[in-house]
Amino acid sequence: MSCDGTHTNSPDGWKETKVGCVYKDYPQLLSGGTPSARTSSIRYVAGREDAAQFGPQLFALATEPLLFDGDITAVVACIRGFAAQQSEVLDILEREARYFEKHTERMPYKVFREKWGVGQILE
Numbered sequence: 001m002s003c004d005g006t007h008t009n010s011p012d013g014w015k016e017t018k019v020g021c022v023y024k025d026y027p028q029l030l031s032g033g034t035p036s037a038r039t040s041s042i043r044y045v046a047g048r049e050d051a052a053q054f055g056p057q058l059f060a061l062a063t064e065p066l067l068f069d070g071d072i073t074a075v076v077a078c079i080r081g082f083a084a085q086q087s088e089v090l091d092i093l094e095r096e097a098r099y100f101e102k103h104t105e106r107m108p109y110k111v112f113r114e115k116w117g118v119g120q121i122l123e
Helices: 051-068 072-085 087-102 109-116
Strands: 002-010 013-029 035-047
Touching: 013 051, 035 051, 051 072, 051 109, 072 087
Parallel strands: none
Antiparallel strands: 002 013, 013 035
């Protein structure tokens, strides 16, 4: 996960614009043995919100694939990891983590897609 910001001019003056991305990276060695990483599955989110509003959007982007795959344990771990860094919203995030833990059996989304086609995009 990565994010950055810059100031952009808008009709209501200069505003900070934030851009975040979530990606998978794969370590590799370049010729000569130089370490590097190859990235894939890059997804972006951008906005002019303040950091307190933008952070949850970036977090949602990061956890969405885990939820989509039904990996609720990983979603809970991400929520708690994020909560440890965001003390001002600790209670809210802990409530969310407990919700996912309590309802894990109701969230086998990968099974729903594979067995019944729930959530499939029809062309």
